[in-house]
Amino acid sequence: MTPILNVASLAPALPEIYLTAAICLVLLADVFAGAAARRLTPTLTLLVIGVGAALTLQYAQVGQTMTLFSGMYIADPLATLLKLLTMLLVAVALLYSRHFLETRGLLKGEYYVLSLTAMLGIFAIISAGSLLTLYIGIELLSLSLYALVAFDRDSGIAAESAMKYFVLGAIASGCLLYGMSLVYGLTGTLLLNEIAVGLQGPLSLGLIMGVVFLVVGVAFKFGGVPFHMWVPDVYHGAPTSVTLLVATAPKIASFALAFRLFAEGLGNTAETWIQMLTIVAVLSALLGNVIAIAQTNLKRMLAYSAIGNVGFILFGFVAGTEQGYEAALYYTVVYVLMALGAFGAMLLAGARGFEADEIEHYKGLHARDPLLALILMALMFSFAGVPPLVGFWAKLQIFQVLWESGRVALIVFAAAVSVVGLFYYLRIVKILYFDSPGELPVPERHGGVRLALGLNALAVVLLGLFPQTLIELCVRALETG
Amino acid sequence: MQGGSLSTLIWLPILGGALVLALGDSRIALARWVALATAIANFVLSVPLYTGFDTTTAAFQFVEQTPWIPALDATYHLGVDGIALPLVLLTTLVTIPVVIAGWTVIEKRVAQYFAAFLMMEGLMVGVFLALDALLFYFFWEAMLIPMFLIIGIWGGPRRVYATLKFFLFTFLGSIFMLVALIYMYLQAGSYDIVALQELPLSFDEQFWIFLAFFAAFAVKIPMFPVHTWLPDAHVEAPTGGSVVLAAIMLKMGGYGFLRFALPIAPDAARELDALVIALSLIAVVYIGFVALVQTDMKKLIAYSSIAHMGFVTLGCFLAFDIATQTGPLAGAGMGIDGAMVQMVSHGLISAALFLCVGVMYDRLHSREISAYGGVINRMPIFGAFMVLFAMANSGLPGTSGFVGEFLVIIASFKVNFWYAFLAAMTLILGAAYTLWLVKRVIFGPVGNDRVANLEDLNGREFFVLAVLAVGVLLLGLWPAPLLEVTQPSVQHLVEQITTSKLP
Numbered sequence: 001m002t003p004i005l006n007v008a009s010l011a012p013a014l015p016e017i018y019l020t021a022a023i024c025l026v027l028l029a030d031v032f033a034g035a036a037a038r039r040l041t042p043t044l045t046l047l048v049i050g051v052g053a054a055l056t057l058q059y060a061q062v063g064q065t066m067t068l069f070s071g072m073y074i075a076d077p078l079a080t081l082l083k084l085l086t087m088l089l090v091a092v093a094l095l096y097s098r099h100f101l102e103t104r105g106l107l108k109g110e111y112y113v114l115s116l117t118a119m120l121g122i123f124a125i126i127s128a129g130s131l132l133t134l135y136i137g138i139e140l141l142s143l144s145l146y147a148l149v150a151f152d153r154d155s156g157i158a159a160e161s162a163m164k165y166f167v168l169g170a171i172a173s174g175c176l177l178y179g180m181s182l183v184y185g186l187t188g189t190l191l192l193n194e195i196a197v198g199l200q201g202p203l204s205l206g207l208i209m210g211v212v213f214l215v216v217g218v219a220f221k222f223g224g225v226p227f228h229m230w231v232p233d234v235y236h237g238a239p240t241s242v243t244l245l246v247a248t249a250p251k252i253a254s255f256a257l258a259f260r261l262f263a264e265g266l267g268n269t270a271e272t273w274i275q276m277l278t279i280v281a282v283l284s285a286l287l288g289n290v291i292a293i294a295q296t297n298l299k300r301m302l303a304y305s306a307i308g309n310v311g312f313i314l315f316g317f318v319a320g321t322e323q324g325y326e327a328a329l330y331y332t333v334v335y336v337l338m339a340l341g342a343f344g345a346m347l348l349a350g351a352r353g354f355e356a357d358e359i360e361h362y363k364g365l366h367a368r369d370p371l372l373a374l375i376l377m378a379l380m381f382s383f384a385g386v387p388p389l390v391g392f393w394a395k396l397q398i399f400q401v402l403w404e405s406g407r408v409a410l411i412v413f414a415a416a417v418s419v420v421g422l423f424y425y426l427r428i429v430k431i432l433y434f435d436s437p438g439e440l441p442v443p444e445r446h447g448g449v450r451l452a453l454g455l456n457a458l459a460v461v462l463l464g465l466f467p468q469t470l471i472e473l474c475v476r477a478l479e480t481g
Numbered sequence: 482m483q484g485g486s487l488s489t490l491i492w493l494p495i496l497g498g499a500l501v502l503a504l505g506d507s508r509i510a511l512a513r514w515v516a517l518a519t520a521i522a523n524f525v526l527s528v529p530l531y532t533g534f535d536t537t538t539a540a541f542q543f544v545e546q547t548p549w550i551p552a553l554d555a556t557y558h559l560g561v562d563g564i565a566l567p568l569v570l571l572t573t574l575v576t577i578p579v580v581i582a583g584w585t586v587i588e589k590r591v592a593q594y595f596a597a598f599l600m601m602e603g604l605m606v607g608v609f610l611a612l613d614a615l616l617f618y619f620f621w622e623a624m625l626i627p628m629f630l631i632i633g634i635w636g637g638p639r640r641v642y643a644t645l646k647f648f649l650f651t652f653l654g655s656i657f658m659l660v661a662l663i664y665m666y667l668q669a670g671s672y673d674i675v676a677l678q679e680l681p682l683s684f685d686e687q688f689w690i691f692l693a694f695f696a697a698f699a700v701k702i703p704m705f706p707v708h709t710w711l712p713d714a715h716v717e718a719p720t721g722g723s724v725v726l727a728a729i730m731l732k733m734g735g736y737g738f739l740r741f742a743l744p745i746a747p748d749a750a751r752e753l754d755a756l757v758i759a760l761s762l763i764a765v766v767y768i769g770f771v772a773l774v775q776t777d778m779k780k781l782i783a784y785s786s787i788a789h790m791g792f793v794t795l796g797c798f799l800a801f802d803i804a805t806q807t808g809p810l811a812g813a814g815m816g817i818d819g820a821m822v823q824m825v826s827h828g829l830i831s832a833a834l835f836l837c838v839g840v841m842y843d844r845l846h847s848r849e850i851s852a853y854g855g856v857i858n859r860m861p862i863f864g865a866f867m868v869l870f871a872m873a874n875s876g877l878p879g880t881s882g883f884v885g886e887f888l889v890i891i892a893s894f895k896v897n898f899w900y901a902f903l904a905a906m907t908l909i910l911g912a913a914y915t916l917w918l919v920k921r922v923i924f925g926p927v928g929n930d931r932v933a934n935l936e937d938l939n940g941r942e943f944f945v946l947a948v949l950a951v952g953v954l955l956l957g958l959w960p961a962p963l964l965e966v967t968q969p970s971v972q973h974l975v976e977q978i979t980t981s982k983l984p
Contacts, residue, residue: 381626386652387619396553400663415656422652423645426629430641434633471552 012075013068014060015052015083016123022048023116030109038107042098045112049091049119053084067129071191074129078259078329081477082126082252089249089336090119092452096344097241099446103352106152106239114151115245118144122253128260130190131180138176138221141253142169145246149238161237168220168230176217182210192265199268208272214261215276222254224314225283228307235303240350240357243299244343247306248336254310255332258317263325270320278318282413285311289421298359301424302342305383308421309335312398315414319401322478327397330474334382334394334463341379341456345372348449351441359428364437371450372443373432375457382460384425385418390463393471486526487543487559490573491607491620494523498599505592513584516595520576523602527573530566536965539563539973541612541675555615555672563970564739565609567821567963568732571828572609574952575728576602578945579721582836586720586843587635594635598721601627605729609736614662615672618655621733625651628722628730635719643710643717650710654700658741661693665745678744681982687749694742695757702734704757704794705764708787715783716848720839723779727786727831732824735793739817739974743797747978754798761798762903764791769910773917778838778848781918782831785874788907789827795904796820796889802896804979812895813979814971819888821967826873826881826956833870833949837863840942841922845931850921854928859935864923866938866946871919873953875912881956 010017026048030041060083065076094115101107117140124137146169150162184190186206187198199207216227223231235243262273288308295301313335316328349356349365349372356362366373382389395418402411463470497519504512535542541560549557561569579598587594604627607620625648632644666672669680682690700707711731715723743750750757765788772784799816807813840863841856842848857864873880876887886907893900927933938946956963 386622386626388623392619392622396659396663399660400553400667403660403663403667411660412657415660418656419649419653423649426645426648429629430633430645433630434641466549468550468552471550475552 010068011059012062012066013073013127015056016120016127018052018055019116019120019123022052023113023120026116027109027113030113041109041112042094042107045094045116046091048116049087049094053087053091056080056083056087067193069129071193072128072130072133074127074260077479078477079127081473082256083123085333085336086119086122086126086249086252089252089340090115090245092340092344092456093241093244093248095452096244096340096347096449099449100239100241100347100350104152104239106241111148111151114144114148118148118245119249122249122256125253125260126256128256129192131184131192131195131265132190134257134260135173135177135180137253138173138257141250142173145242145250148242148245149234151242152239155237155239157237158239161233164237165230165234172217172220172227175213175220179210179213179215179217182206182213186210192260195265196267199266203269203272207269211266211269211272212276214266215273215280218254218258218261219280221250221257222310222314223307224280224310225287225307226280228284228287231307232300232303235299235306236297236357240299240343240346240355244340244347247302247339247343251306251310251332251336251339255313255329258314259325259329262317274318274320277314278410281311281314281318282410283311284308284314285414285417289417289424292421293424293427295424296359297357298346298362298428299357301359301428302339305421305424306335306339308417309383311417312395312414315398315410316401318407318410319405321401321405323404324401326474326478327394327401329478330397330471331394333470333474334390337456337463338379338382338391338460341375341453341460342383344449344453344456345376345379348372348446348453349443351444354441356443359431361440362428362431363435363440365432367437368440368442369445371454375453377429377432378457378460380425380428382464384422386422388461388464390460390467390470392464393467397471486529487545487561487610490523490527490569491559491603491610493526493603494519494576494599494606495603497523498596498603501592501599502596506590509591512592512595516599517577517580519599520573520580520602524573524577527570530561531570531966534561534563534566534966536563536969539969544612546612549613549616553615553672554666554670556613557616558613558673559610559616560612561610563967564736564821564974566966567825568609568729568736568828569606571732571825572602572605572729574948575724575828575832578832578836578948579724581941581945582724582839583719583721584941586839590634594631594719594721597627597631598725601631601725605725605733608733612674613672614666614674614677614741617674618659618662622652622655624730628726631722631725632714632718635722636717638717639713640717643713646710647714650700650707654697654707657693658697661690665690674740677741678977680745681984682746684748684752684983687746687982688752691742691746691749691753694737694746695753698734698737698742699760699794700734701737702731702790702794703787704734704760704791705768705787706760708764708768711787712780712783715786715835716777716779720835720842723835723839724832727782727835728828731786731790732828735790735797735820735824738794738797739820743800744974744977746982748981748983750798750978751801754801757794757798758900761791761795762900764788765795766903766906766910769907769914772914773910775914776850778841778850778918778922779835780848781850781914782834782838785911785914786827786831788911789823789831789874792823792886792889792904792907793820793827795900796823796885796892799889799892799896799900800975800978803892804975807895812892814968814975815888815895816892817971817974818964818967819885819892821885821971822881822888822956822960822963823885825963826885826953829949829952829956830870830873830880830882833866833946833953834874836942836945836949837867837870840938840946844935850918852928853922853932855923855925856932856935857923858927859932860937862943863938863946866950867923868919869950870953871915873957875915876908879954879957881953881960883957884960
């Protein structure tokens with residue numbers, strides 16, 4: 001534990017400190033600039049995130065694990081990686097969304113401020129050294145997202161899904177808090193590293209109860225079966241730009257939450273939570289992939305696909321080894337990259353007065369917008385785990401860690417489920433390329449965003465051809481952690 | 482030949498395909514020529530592999546190796562031996578007729594069509610050249626994407642069903658191969674194919690690994706009873722798609738058996754060879770009967786393909802019985818030699834037959850046998866070609882079809898009379914369904930008015946069929962150059978599979 005002697009020793013916590021200040025700045029700027037300078041806030045937000053990333057890279061990098069604020073805050077290479085990634089995701093998501101928000105009258109400063117507070121919540125989770133920090137981060141993230149989902153105040157379906165999200169999210173937070181209080185009561189500490197030390201030997205019934213509630217809470221946040229009910233409704237009901245946000249950066253937070261809590265805090269009780277996570281993972285992979293087949297709405301389909309993919313991420317945790325966490329991290333990163341592209345493409349496929357969210361809205365997209373169709377096709381094959389796209393390497397690593405930990409039945413199951421999943425992704429490719437466009441409108445072209453989306457898809461291809469860099473990044477981040 | 486050339490064979494067509502795609506339908510004339518130039522250049526570049534090939538060794542030649550994914554111990558490792566070389570040449574050769582055959586016939590999304598075929602060529606060559614199992618799997622799966630699109634976009638009325646079935650069948654088969662490969666990687670610490678071949682495995686391990694490989698390759702080749710995707714895919718695919726499917730993609734199943742299943746799990750293969758032989762013989766006899774009753778020309782040729790590929794699997798798996806009966810090395814390779822010849826020969830013949838059907842389909846837009854009759858009266862040159870290829874398909878001596886089947890039948894005689902008896906049924910059945918097809922379509926009086934208005938081959942079609950006809954005859958009359966190339970590798974393979982991996 002490093003005592004705080006001067007301002008310089010706060011450097012590892014710079015991302016959070018900077019972001020908090022920056023949020024106030026953006027909020028004030030938006031208020032005082034008024035309606036006339038509506039264009040200012042989006043640009044300012046992107047600028048803020050860019051500067052934040054630069055500062056993080058320059059000053060907040062740490063070689064090994066450091067703790068601040070009496071152990072409440074952890075700075076390690078994993079945290080730096082995840083924070084940079086979160087900034088990238090949020091920035092790109094906001095970039096994709098701008099035009100969408102503009103045409104729907106949603107381009108308000110609050111949207112950007114809420115996105116930034118959600119990001120701050122994610123940061124807190126990533127760097128959490130104690131149960132308290134974790135909880136604060138989760139609440140900050142969740143509350144921002146509830147508000148964002150309901151952002152389109154005139155939309156009935158958005159309000160309904162925000163309500164569902166809020167109620168179910170509150171239950172999840174309650175479970176998590178209850179589990180935390182049990183663990184706290186029986187170990188006498190909130191700090192994750194001290195909990196890890198305190199939890200030696202066989203578990204008492206109370207602690208097992210605590211772990212159960214923690215698993216429930218984490219599964220809720222991840223959207224794992226049987227705590228997945230909010231996912232399709234929120235994905236479907238929220239404005240597509242918010243769905244994009246919900247589907248990407250919070251997955252990083254969920255990974256961080258699960259990693260800090262299970263791998264670091266409860267590492268010695270691995271057997272207990274691995275059993276429970278196995279059930280959640282298997283059910284998620286199965287239900288997500290099977291139910292996705294029946295969907296007619298693309299957002300709902302991608303929601304079930306998200307549930308299925310969460311199953312695979314949890315398989316990495318089920319392996320319970322460092323390689324397992326690495327595979328889960330890699331899978332998460334790859335998944336959010338693909339989800340970012342997929343929802344980004346959905347934003348672009350719409351037009352004024354035409355929300356492209358039903359699957360049949362994509363009929364013959366190749367004829368209306370060849371680039372967008374090509375991007376979506378690459379993403380679908382990547383989701384399905386077909387080489388040469390990056391999704392393949394994510395699945396491969398999950399298979400590998402499951403083999404290493406000797407879970408043969410799970411591998412066979414995961415392989416079979418991948419084939420089921422392949423079907424509905426192929427169906428999208430069929431809609432895009434084999435069907436005729438009919439009377440559907442041609443998407444508007446926005447040069448800059450299309451370029452960004454193109455780069456996103458190109459990343460999916462290039463990381464598939466040359467996967468070494470990203471794998472190594474994930475390995476390094478966890479090595480010293 | 483300098484290093485880097487094997488990579489060229491893979492990446493030149495892929496980049497050429499990307500260029501064609503970029504040129505797009507607005508500059509289609511140029512795009513066509515770029516596509517053709519790429520296909521021809523790739524064939525020309527592949528010829529030095531043959532001329533520079535050292536036929537005295539079974540070792541891999543023209544090897545290239547660079548690190549690819551150190552984190553997973555996968556390397557970018559390429560090389561050819563006598564088993565891969567003929568298939569690589571077949572791939573680069575067959576792509577040329579495919580491009581020419583689609584020249585004017587394809588009317589919508591032309592640039593994408595050529596791009597898909599070129600990229601697929603690169604990926605297929607990659608499958609044959611890869612010496613790293615992960616790289617192999619990478620190409621093996623990636624290849625499905627262009628084929629999925631080819632059948633789905635340019636296919637017939639039931640194309641969506643056919644292409645989904647094709648993709649799902651092959652993916653299901655292959656994913657268990659991936660699981661097995663990962664297992665072996667964890668044992669061997671490397672994805673290198675040679676290392677995997679030398680990896681000591683217990684019988685139980687071999688058994689499961691063999692089954693995983695069997696799932697992948699039996700679907701691909703395809704063997705009875707997992708062959709049902711093939712007739713659908715063939716019927717719905719555009720002519721070029723059928724050609725590539727029959728001529729090359731099916732061969733990957735055979736290649737997989739020779740490269741992976743047999744040398745990695747020889748003891749399990751020996752234990753299970755009766756099963757494979759039985760399935761092969763069922764394919765030869767039963768599917769032969771099925772072919773007889775088809776009314777759709779493409780479907781008939783598709784079933785004929787399954788029956789012919791039955792010879793490949795039969796030839797591959799005879800080696801164990803021959804080795805136990807006549808001693809390890811004398812003649813055990815004959816079945817595998819036959820399988821190799823059969824693969825190359827069937828590649829040429831089936832490509833030619835599908836192109837012939839394509840020629841007729843382009844004119845009358847029907848694949849039904851009953852829509853034709855007496856075509857030779859209007860198309861004498863085409864008729865001559867068709868008869869030649871039909872004869873080759875039924876295994877007439879002097880054509881390449883004879884050599885492979887003959888070698889396999891002789892090999893099966895060494896094992897068991899009844900194997901040979903059933904295998905030789907193909908000489909009757911093959912002749913029956915192919916010649917009956919020819920009789921109904923080509924000969925006889927002119928069937929109807931539409932046939933009466935047929936025009937004979939144009940220059941492009943003539944060229945394409947002539948190239949394949951020369952190949953079929955050359956290989957039939959003088960198979961020695963092919964056998965010379967394959968012999969050392971086959972011999973090496975026989976040594977590998979007759980040496981037990983068990984302690």
